[in-house]
Amino acid sequence: MDHKMTDGTNGYPGKGYKVIGKPVPLIDSRAKVMGQALYTDDIRLHNPLIIKILRSPCASANILSVDSSAALALSGVKGVLTGADFKNSFGVLSISKDEPAIARDRVRYMGEPVAAVAAETSEIAARALRLIKVDYEITDGVFNSKEALKPTDQPLHPELNKKNNLHKEILQEFGDLDQGFADADVVVKKRFRFASINHGFTEPHATQVSIDNNGNITVYSATQVPHYLHMAMAEVLEIPEHNIRVIKPHLGGGFGGKSDPFPHEMIAAKFALDSGRNVKIKFDREEVFFSHHGRHQTDLTMTLGYSREKGITAIDLDTLIDGGAYGSFGIVTTYYNGVLLQGPYKLPNFRFHVQRLYTNKPMCGAMRGHGGVNPRFASEVLLDMACAELGLDPAESRLNMIHKENTLTTNEFRVTSVGLHNGLTESIKRTRWKEKHGKLPFGKGIGVACGFFISGSALPIHWNKLPASTVRMTIDYDGGVTVYSGAADIGQGSDTMLAQMAAEVLGQPLENIKIISADTRTTPVDLGSYSSRVTFMAGNASRNAAIRMRRILIEAACELLEMIPPKYDRPDAPDNFFRQGGRKPDFEQGFLGPNPDYTDGFIIEDGLIRSKQHNASVTYLDAVAKALEFGGILQTSGTYRAPKLGGKFKGAGAGLSPSYSFTAFIVEVTVDPETGFIKVDKATCAHDCGFPLNPLTVRGQIEGCIHMGLGQALMEEMVYDNGATQNPSFLDYKIPSAFEQPEVDIVPAYSDDSEGPFGAKEAGEGILAPVIPAIANAVYDAVGIRLTQLPMRPDRVLAALAKAKDKEAAK
């Protein structure tokens, strides 16, 4: 085995950093490996009531009555809640607050909460659920997107005043589509179909609430978005936000599945407020699947024009996405289905029409690669087809179309750093692509695809003028540095990243940095862990707070050394300056200023602050003591705000990001024509995450994305029968095991982002999308079939092979 991978830098220059760019294990990994890390359900509150939720057995029904008298009469039952107890609905997007904590008057999906019980023990709560009588009047349900488009007098959401179940429709056109197709040497078109898939995080949803004598509640919850939960809870419960404290304990995976406020969180808080008791709730795995919020089931038709000279000349996309019963992130998903096709290649002419439908199924929402994954499959497969028709090498053809650095896309996304060209070139070499593509024996194939993703949404979900992320930093008299951030570590390692920022700038060992995060009482606001925003935004905030702190320490050191402190550029507007990493990108010249970061003529290391010029030093602790003399507290803040971006047209805000990641992905597969099984033998990934802050965690994100992409490609699908979830367990919803996971080769594709913290961009999501079409393209290379339906199950492979054989015979 090659253990040298822990270095992971693949020869990329480390720029002389001490902590940044080094393979650093997560700072909480020791607690995790010893079983000491406390996840939400591991917290032990004093004498809590146990909550259980009664869920609807019908997908579509009117609730005629709910009789909870027998349940309430049961000894040990302390309360029952029904839809009537919650006036306000909620939703993560302020433009679609359509979900009640408990169904009122009607149920819209099977598994929807219709009542909840709080009792002294879980056995009593379970018994009480069986005593609640709900009288349902079953109504006609809508179970797929096409049905949902049909006119009806009884839509799922009458409040939208529509005569069908359309939730959101977006049609945008850029450039001249007709001209684009006229410019093409070949035009390819196909229909694609995608199953809905689930995040499959290992820790089921859980929430605990403690309450004090004054009715203040502390909510411990398995959430990616403590801040949004905080806001939603105040609105649903109609209490001031400052009476609520939300804490995210250790979190067992999210992938977008814990990025909404959830009904059970509202229910738990309400029980605590009503009973004055601590409460707890934990889902079983079935409930996780019923709540779902996974990737939308999708039907799409795409037409792609391709020219030998110009590359892609036009894309026309028509998509239906099945949103299930409620809005969740769906409006964003609807936009992302279109706008994320704006990269990684130049796309001069472009139209997309996306419709999100309400159906009587568990709702869909954000999932890793949000909205961009399914259309990416279509465009990358069509591109492969176009190249095949023209007899071109699909990998080399891609090289010529990649966005240049510091350019605008057709819909006015600002593209800054791009490391894809190098990454793809190197991947072609490393895989010996040219010796393999089109030349392997029947059953063996190699395929390529590329990806593009946002590095944080530039706009907040709830419009406000606060920074997107703020970090508070303190140094105590003992020299210990504490970073306070609202960012939610969901296992991706954001706490470690925040600590690396502070350690590097302040010249401290990582062990000297303590992190307090995701606690709405003690940490400043960060919007949450979604849209791959945390490294870019919270990372910059932590770095900026540390730079301010460094200035204070240097000034204190100068006072002790009787030196004149250094003059800083733009002392009045440090955040604007820092936002650009201390550098100003010049778009016309493609020029990036030098990287001053914190070049102040001093070095902090080994417990000393040393002036380079004067060869004089003081101890770090003396400087800290000096700095503390005046106010007794040594504290700074750092913020991140995205720059002003984007066009002036309606919907221009969707997909705007301060930077974008790029990915090249090549896989080698074996297809067994007898069984229809696809085995992925090797994956080669070049992901441009800017400068990799921590190669160990970047590698982990790449391998994790490959796992999840592999699952969606080959086996994962939510199965519904008239709205009833057929496979709500890990026994029936299969995810890839270690045997399916291929060997992974990571190729450097790094760039130096002008605004990312130390040049970094996202690494958590963008990798996933190209995994799936690369596999499909490799399958074509192996056995000559184009699979257009996910997952690419063996039966579909066999059917396509049989069809290809018939076609061959008919010739």
Add this chain to the structure above:
Amino acid sequence: MKLLNLTINGRDITKAVSPGMTLLDFLRDELNLTGTKNGCDKGACGCCSVMIDGKPMLSCLMPALEAEGAVITTIEGIAKGNNLHPVQEAMIEMGAIQCGFCTPAMVINGVHMLAENNNPGNDEVKECISATVCRCTGYNSIEKAMHLAASKMREAARDGS
């Protein structure tokens, strides 16, 4: 309620237990040994694995009373004080830990595998890891960690002899 006698992480325990209680709930709720996780309650995810009489078992499928007389090691009993087991050390070193929810079960299974054979082949390692669902890592780093732990243990065995 019935009396249950067993040894957990080297400590003898006698407690009254209701017949319906699983071993997992007994560990988590009666003893506060929350390092053992409940990911599915159905024996499908493996996160609840503990060592019973030297073998990894799913504690969510086992009535606590069936563990009468058993010697059990949970994740809390793997390290010797602050000295981590080589599997734990290797998991940290190789970045095989992300969210960490499956980690205790992965460690339990790895410790068992390497106790049986400190020179496992690739398939043996994959087999061991497949006992637990991990959604974060893609398993590559966990595999590497198991191989690294095996080589550390072989080295220690050589040095010791």
